[in-house]
Amino acid sequence: MRVTICESIWYRHNKDGHYVMWFQPTFSLILAAALLYVTFVYLKQQSARERRIKTQRDLPREQLLAHHYTSFVEVENKLWAATAEGARTANWDTARIEFRSAELQLVRKYVRGLQEDFAIGNRIFAVVIGHSAEVKMLRQLEWQRIKIEFPYYVWHRLICFRLWMGQVSPGELRRLTEIVATLAYEVRSMLNVFERGGNVDFVEYLVRKS
Amino acid sequence: MNLSSFQNFLWIVGTALKLLLFALVLARRLYRRLPLFSLYVALVVADDFALRWTYHHFGYTSLAAKYEYWSSLGVVLVARALAVAELCWRGLRNSVWLIASRVLAILAFAILAYGIVEAAKNSSPAITFLLTVERSLDFGIAIILVALLRLGIRYEVWIGGIERRVLLGFSVFSTFQIVNNTFMKQWMMKYFAWWVSASVVSFEVAMLIWIAPLLRPLPPMTASPTLLSEEESVSMLKQVLERMRRIAEEMKRIARSKWK
Numbered sequence: 164m165r166v167t168i169c170e171s172i173w174y175r176h177n178k179d180g181h182y183v184m185w186f187q188p189t190f191s192l193i194l195a196a197a198l199l200y201v202t203f204v205y206l207k208q209q210s211a212r213e214r215r216i217k218t219q220r221d222l223p224r225e226q227l228l229a230h231h232y233t234s235f236v237e238v239e240n241k242l243w244a245a246t247a248e249g250a251r252t253a254n255w256d257t258a259r260i261e262f263r264s265a266e267l268q269l270v271r272k273y274v275r276g277l278q279e280d281f282a283i284g285n286r287i288f289a290v291v292i293g294h295s296a297e298v299k300m301l302r303q304l305e306w307q308r309i310k311i312e313f314p315y316y317v318w319h320r321l322i323c324f325r326l327w328m329g330q331v332s333p334g335e336l337r338r339l340t341e342i343v344a345t346l347a348y349e350v351r352s353m354l355n356v357f358e359r360g361g362n363v364d365f366v367e368y369l370v371r372k373s
Numbered sequence: 374m375n376l377s378s379f380q381n382f383l384w385i386v387g388t389a390l391k392l393l394l395f396a397l398v399l400a401r402r403l404y405r406r407l408p409l410f411s412l413y414v415a416l417v418v419a420d421d422f423a424l425r426w427t428y429h430h431f432g433y434t435s436l437a438a439k440y441e442y443w444s445s446l447g448v449v450l451v452a453r454a455l456a457v458a459e460l461c462w463r464g465l466r467n468s469v470w471l472i473a474s475r476v477l478a479i480l481a482f483a484i485l486a487y488g489i490v491e492a493a494k495n496s497s498p499a500i501t502f503l504l505t506v507e508r509s510l511d512f513g514i515a516i517i518l519v520a521l522l523r524l525g526i527r528y529e530v531w532i533g534g535i536e537r538r539v540l541l542g543f544s545v546f547s548t549f550q551i552v553n554n555t556f557m558k559q560w561m562m563k564y565f566a567w568w569v570s571a572s573v574v575s576f577e578v579a580m581l582i583w584i585a586p587l588l589r590p591l592p593p594m595t596a597s598p599t600l601l602s603e604e605e606s607v608s609m610l611k612q613v614l615e616r617m618r619r620i621a622e623e624m625k626r627i628a629r630s631k632w633k
Contacts, residue, residue, distance in 0.1 A: 191512075191555040195548045198515050201522040202544040209531050286529055291613065293469050293528035296603040300610050301472065307617045345624055349617050356612045357601075365601050373529055 216372055227370050229283050229347035231276025235340040238273045239333055242266060256334035259325065270331050274322055277343050281315055284346040290373045291353055311349075315342045383573045388425070390580040391418045397587035403535070406594055409459040410539055413452040414583075420445040450510055453543075454481070457514050460540055461521050464532045469524055476520055484513040511550040518544055538586045542579035549575035 219227055243255075245266045262270070288308055295301035318339040325332060357366050395418045398404060404411035424441060431437040458477065465473045487509045489502065518540070524530065532540070553572050601609070 188555045191551045194512065194515050194519070195552050198519050198522075198544055198548050201519055201526070202541060205522045205525055206537065206541065208526060209537065212529075212531060289527065289529045291610070293530060294601050294606050295471070295610055296606045298471050300607070300614065301469070303614055304610065304617075307614070307621070310621070341624075345620065349620055352616045352620065353613050356609055356616065360605065360609050362601060362605065362609070 219371055224370060227283070228351065229280035229343065231273070231280045232340050232343045232347060234273065234276070235337070238269060239336070241269060242331065242333060256337065257332070258334075259330045259332045261330050267326060267329065267331070270336065271326055273336075274319070274326070274339070277339060278319070280343045280347060281319075284343070284350045285312065286373050287350050287353070287369045288346070290369055307349075311342060311346050315339070315346075318342065380570060380573075383570055383577075384425070387573055387577055387580075388421050390577055390584065391421055394580050394584050394587070397584060401587050401591050403587065403591070406535065406591070407456075407459060407463070407539065409452070410456040413449070413456040416449050416452045420449050446507065450507055454510055454514065456539075457517055457543060460532075460536060460543070461517065463536055464521060464525060464540075465530055469528050469530065473521070473524055477517060480513050480517055480520075484509040508554050511547055511554055514543065515547045515551050518547060533592075535586050535591060538582055542582040545582065546575055546579040 242260075242262070245262060246260055285308075288304075292301060292304045292308065295304060318335060322332075322335050322339055325335065354366050354369065357369075391414075395414050398411050398414050423445060424438075427435075427438050427441040461473060461477060462470065484506065487505065521540075525532070549572065553575075
């Protein structure tokens with residue numbers, strides 16, 4: 164009984180041409196894969212969050228906020244020192260320099276630190292945006308977030324690609340640092356606003372339990 | 374036409390799991406936490422028994438079986454949609470419910486409209502309507518679940534352990550259903566009986582996912598404290614936004630001065 168009904172519907176659709184025939188299965192597969200993928204990511208992130216909350220309970224607050232980006236000058240000085248004198252040009256910012264593995268390792272570690280900083284800032288930003296009581300406000304805050312997020316991902320990917328090629332561009336590294344620093348500054352300023360408004364519990368929640 | 378022994382076996386396992394799930398829902402008082410999901414479980418059990426009774430008395434291909442199957446399908450479908458809506462509300466009510474509720478309402482309207490339009494084109498409108506709504510509801514549930522999970526990841530919205538399992542169960546079942554709905558019609562008609570059995574198995578897997586956390590007592594339900602009231606959030610976030618704009622302007626000014 165069910166078979167006949169299914170068949171009749173399908174045949175009627177089939178006469179319309181290939182559009183339905185190929186679009187629907189493709190869309191179904193994409194949707195099914197997307198559903199399984201986001202479910203997996205969501206459950207994994209929730210477990211990671213539970214672990215993180217346990218471990219960061221007693222850590223000092225400074226360590227729970229973005230802090231790796233502050234070592235940029237130190238990293239840049241080390242790169243400068245490791246660069247051959249002939250390669251130290253006036254165009255230091257735009258140069259792409261090939262380094263030895265020790266320096267590349269240093270930059271990789273620094274970029275990982277920036278990634279952590281960004282994750283912290285983005286997480287706090289996300290929770291704050293989620294508390295907007297007005298759609299208009301949410302849209303405006305989300306726009307501010309996208310303006311930081313998008314360039315971050317572009318520069319991050321580019322720098323990772325260069326590192327994979329064995330190169331480092333100090334200018335690009337500086338650009339990524341500036342983006343992360345801006346986010347860190349915005350987050351600190353956000354926390355200040357909440358603290359001055361007497362929402363200390365909310366700030367504690369953002370820093371330790373988000 | 375009668376059910377094969379394998380189909381009978383699957384049905385017995387399914388009924389046993391449904392009864393166990395329903396008993397656990399009552400024993401753990403899940404109806405206090407997730408009333409609509411509990412209602413869905415109760416309806417699934419009632420539907421199973423009603424269908425079994427009808428098949429036993431009137432036969433698998435009888436007119437009574439046809440009416441029973443399609444009418445109960447409609448009721449269970451609505452209950453499933455409500456259970457998913459409840460999950461969305463519970464997950465997002467403290468956060469981005471403002472956006473989510475609109476998206477959900479639009480999706481629900483689209484599903485209903487699609488069902489009505491398809492039904493109007495067919496000579497057997499009621500059954501086509503249910504079949505189309507079932508298909509679009511499976512798509513809709515999958516889309517809503519993807520949206521819920523994406524919003525959860527984007528805005529760091531996390532849900533409790535039992536809700537997580539319910540969500541996982543719905544994800545598994547819906548994933549199978551949408552693939553099933555598509556491929557059965559196109560390539561699997563010859564293997565219809567096997568494919569239906571696979572669909573039953575997918576629901577049984579979902580039930581096992583729901584049963585597992587209910588085997589132990591649930592943690593007490595504690596209302597999450599309101600950390601930021603609505604009025605406060607409006608005034609605070611206005612200040613936050615203002616500061617952000619100032620920071621962005623300052624960054625632009627610095628960048629411009631660098632290039633000069």
